[in-house]
Amino acid sequence: MSALFTPTDEVDFVVIGAGAAGGVMAKELSDGGFRVVVLEQGPWRRPKDFTHDELTVMYRAGLTNDPRKQPNTFRKTPQQQAVKQQAVEYGCMVGGGSVHFTSNYWRFHPEDFRERSVLGSIPGADLRDWPISYDDLEPYYTKAEWDLGISGLGGSNPFDGPRSRPYPLPPMPVKSSGVLFERGAKKLGLHPFPAPLAVLSQPYQGRAACIHCGFCESFGCEVGAKSSTLAALIPMAVKSGRCEIRPDSYARKIEVGNDGRVRGATYFDRQGREVFQRAKAVVVCANGAETPRLLLMSKSNLFPQGLANSSGTVGKYLMFDNGALVMGVCDHPLNEYKSVVVTRVLHDFYRSDPKRGFYGGGGIDARFDYYPIAFASDAMPKDTPQWGSEWKRSVGEYYTHMIGALGHTSCLAVEQNSVSLDEQVKDAWGLPALRITFQNHPDDMKAMLFIAERQKEILTAAGARKVWVDPSTVTETTYSRHLMGSCRMGDDPRSSVVNKWNRAHDVPNLFLVDGSSLVTSARQQPTATIQALAYRAADHIQQAAKRGEI
Amino acid sequence: MHVTRREWVLAVACWAELLRAQSAEERYVWFDAATAAEIKAMAARIIPEDDTPGAESAGVIWFIDRALAGHDQDKQSLYRSGLAEAQAKRTELFPGSASIASLSVDQQIALLTAIEKAEFFQQVRLHTIMGFLSDPLHGGNRGGVGWKLMGSGHEMHYDPPFGFYDANGSA
Numbered sequence: 001m002s003a004l005f006t007p008t009d010e011v012d013f014v015v016i017g018a019g020a021a022g023g024v025m026a027k028e029l030s031d032g033g034f035r036v037v038v039l040e041q042g043p044w045r046r047p048k049d050f051t052h053d054e055l056t057v058m059y060r061a062g063l064t065n066d067p068r069k070q071p072n073t074f075r076k077t078p079q080q081q082a083v084k085q086q087a088v089e090y091g092c093m094v095g096g097g098s099v100h101f102t103s104n105y106w107r108f109h110p111e112d113f114r115e116r117s118v119l120g121s122i123p124g125a126d127l128r129d130w131p132i133s134y135d136d137l138e139p140y141y142t143k144a145e146w147d148l149g150i151s152g153l154g155g156s157n158p159f160d161g162p163r164s165r166p167y168p169l170p171p172m173p174v175k176s177s178g179v180l181f182e183r184g185a186k187k188l189g190l191h192p193f194p195a196p197l198a199v200l201s202q203p204y205q206g207r208a209a210c211i212h213c214g215f216c217e218s219f220g221c222e223v224g225a226k227s228s229t230l231a232a233l234i235p236m237a238v239k240s241g242r243c244e245i246r247p248d249s250y251a252r253k254i255e256v257g258n259d260g261r262v263r264g265a266t267y268f269d270r271q272g273r274e275v276f277q278r279a280k281a282v283v284v285c286a287n288g289a290e291t292p293r294l295l296l297m298s299k300s301n302l303f304p305q306g307l308a309n310s311s312g313t314v315g316k317y318l319m320f321d322n323g324a325l326v327m328g329v330c331d332h333p334l335n336e337y338k339s340v341v342v343t344r345v346l347h348d349f350y351r352s353d354p355k356r357g358f359y360g361g362g363g364i365d366a367r368f369d370y371y372p373i374a375f376a377s378d379a380m381p382k383d384t385p386q387w388g389s390e391w392k393r394s395v396g397e398y399y400t401h402m403i404g405a406l407g408h409t410s411c412l413a414v415e416q417n418s419v420s421l422d423e424q425v426k427d428a429w430g431l432p433a434l435r436i437t438f439q440n441h442p443d444d445m446k447a448m449l450f451i452a453e454r455q456k457e458i459l460t461a462a463g464a465r466k467v468w469v470d471p472s473t474v475t476e477t478t479y480s481r482h483l484m485g486s487c488r489m490g491d492d493p494r495s496s497v498v499n500k501w502n503r504a505h506d507v508p509n510l511f512l513v514d515g516s517s518l519v520t521s522a523r524q525q526p527t528a529t530i531q532a533l534a535y536r537a538a539d540h541i542q543q544a545a546k547r548g549e550i
Numbered sequence: 551m552h553v554t555r556r557e558w559v560l561a562v563a564c565w566a567e568l569l570r571a572q573s574a575e576e577r578y579v580w581f582d583a584a585t586a587a588e589i590k591a592m593a594a595r596i597i598p599e600d601d602t603p604g605a606e607s608a609g610v611i612w613f614i615d616r617a618l619a620g621h622d623q624d625k626q627s628l629y630r631s632g633l634a635e636a637q638a639k640r641t642e643l644f645p646g647s648a649s650i651a652s653l654s655v656d657q658q659i660a661l662l663t664a665i666e667k668a669e670f671f672q673q674v675r676l677h678t679i680m681g682f683l684s685d686p687l688h689g690g691n692r693g694g695v696g697w698k699l700m701g702s703g704h705e706m707h708y709d710p711p712f713g714f715y716d717a718n719g720s721a
Contacts, residue, residue: 055680173712179715211706211707222706332715339708375700386666386675392598392602396602400700
């Protein structure tokens with residue numbers, strides 16, 4: 001696109017990150033009449049640029065942050081020396097993670113927002129209530145579902161909170177994994193329901209419906225049927241004539257004036273030149289890892305421990321995605337390589353039950369989301385041969401006959417689990433690397449193993465003839481795509497970074513809108529909640545701006 | 551004999567095509583022939599030719615060569631040191647043998663079993679699988695033989711029902 005603004009124009013908003021939340025902010029703020037520049041570190045791909053190339057996408061960071069350019073370091077505890085190791089993965093392009101996600105679009109449950117009140121404190125963790133309730137967020141979940149195009153069956157999940165509108169589109173056609181999962185779950189007295197999915201089951205708002213090509217999770221959609229912000233919202237933002245998307249623009253610092261207000265952002269452009277874009281306000285939507293990193297890199301005389309960090313909690317209480325994958329082999333072909341990943345889900349074990357003796361629970365979905373290279377290299381039971389004729393025969397026989405059930409389990413907020421800067425390791429732009437410190441709370445492992453047993457029962461009841469747990473998924477978590485909680489939302493500026501409207505406590509014209517605001521991680525699948533928060537924040541920001549209160 | 555301009559142009563085009571085809575004969579970019587033969591022998595045990603095509607038919611060695619010359623350059627030293635260790639193990643297990651490629655199939659299996667925990671073997675295994683199952687544009691999986699083994703289609707469009715269970719009644 002041609003440039004609408006120059007860096008010296010003082011635009012109304014600079015949005016940093018064009019992902020699940022940034023795409024919402026871009027569309028809502030520009031629709032509302034504001035002038036917006038969106039800085040996105042990754043490229044701007046079109047549907048024709050996406051492929052079915054497993055090697056490039058899955059093994060060569062084709063759509064994600066490239067560890068060769070942006071190394072991470074990892075340690076379990078602050079006492080350890082961090083070592084170079086990829087620890088976070090996120091969609092690195094216009095549309096961000098909403099381009100390559102599985103598209104599960106679960107709302108959090110009403111009790112997710114007040115677990116501390118219901119369950120009390122958890123030793124070794126900092127479980128807190130949210131400063132907002134499910135009812136506060138409900139209208140924005142609905143807005144997100146209708147704006148983006150979500151397929152599902154409202155009311156089919158008996159554990160969901162109340163909803164003000166049905167889904168705009170009917171559920172996707174059920175796959176064999178969904179049929180078997182539902183059969184097994186019902187035998188056990190459970191309540192499976194059609195997956196709410198950010199994929200179009202029918203044409204919607206000028207976009208084509210899914211053609212079931214099967215390269216969905218981790219890939220970008222070649223027909224624009226996945227309801228990413230790239231497909232659904234960015235075109236509307238651009239059409240407003242007030243929003244300029246700048247791809248290949250890597251933010252390095254948010255600049256602050258002597259009055260303690262932010263003045264814009266400095267970034268590296270495609271040629272590696274530093275550019276300062278002036279703005280009246282800054283909205284950071286860079287994800288739960290890069291948002292705190294950018295704040296910590298934005299040190300100044302007024303904010304010596306990093307921007308908006310008077311509480312000292314920027315980067316802390318990071319939460320990751322947990323959950324075991326259980327696999328099974330069936331008698332007849334399921335051909336799970338076709339269509340979307342998930343068509344059936346259940347939430348029977350979602351709520352934390354003190355009788356179990358540990359905090360947490362999980363949702364379970366039916367899926368078998370291995371592409372051929374990953375299946376052949378990693379997925380076969382470890383007590384069977386891993387190469388040679390017998391292995392080759394099993395791999396070939398199993399692939400089309402596989403079913404899986406994935407757990408999506410709780411992850412507690414623990415203070416020392418964090419994003420920080422590693423000054424010893426630099427990225428390709430000379431900036432300090434993202435250092436992750438992470439160790440699951442003991443209850444997180446217990447919840448994961450408890451849910452894995454339920455997954456095994458369901459697949460066994462479904463008739464799978466051989467059932468096993470993917471061993472790589474039940475180890476301590478050291479790697480995540482769900483990046484949550486590192487700049488928590490709260491009423492108290494001493495223990496949280498943003499208020500209940502996603503505005504930084506310390507800086508009136510700075511907003512942080514992405515997974516970093518999450519107070520709890522619920523049972524994973526955070527995208528719907530991240531986007532609902534973004535719609536809510538956008539609503540608030542526009543009203544405040546019109547009243548002159550930013 | 552009278553040659554028209556059109557015939558002349560055609561003849562030149564054919565000659566140029568012939569030259570291009572000859573020069574396009576595959577050559578290794580990173581491997582030397584001896585190293586390639588050893589890695590090829592390992593790949594052939596990892597994914598053997600049996601009643602279905604294996605690493606050899608899929609052209610896995612060409613994939614590995616391109617990977618080592620390109621994206622996986624950082625694995626070159628592992629290939630050098632790992633292969634040297636594998637050769638030492640071969641000499642220990644089969645004194646007097648000349649190369650991995652010249653061992654019998656049973657001997658090759660015994661050797662690879664002895665080194666299967668090593669990082670080098672794990673890397674060759676992963677490269678072999680990648681060369682067997684990645685998009686043919688990367689140099690392997692020739693004729694899509696890997697995808698055929700898995701039974702995974704690569705169509706752009708499918709219609710339901712997708713499998714046996716959704717075709718045969720609901721839950």
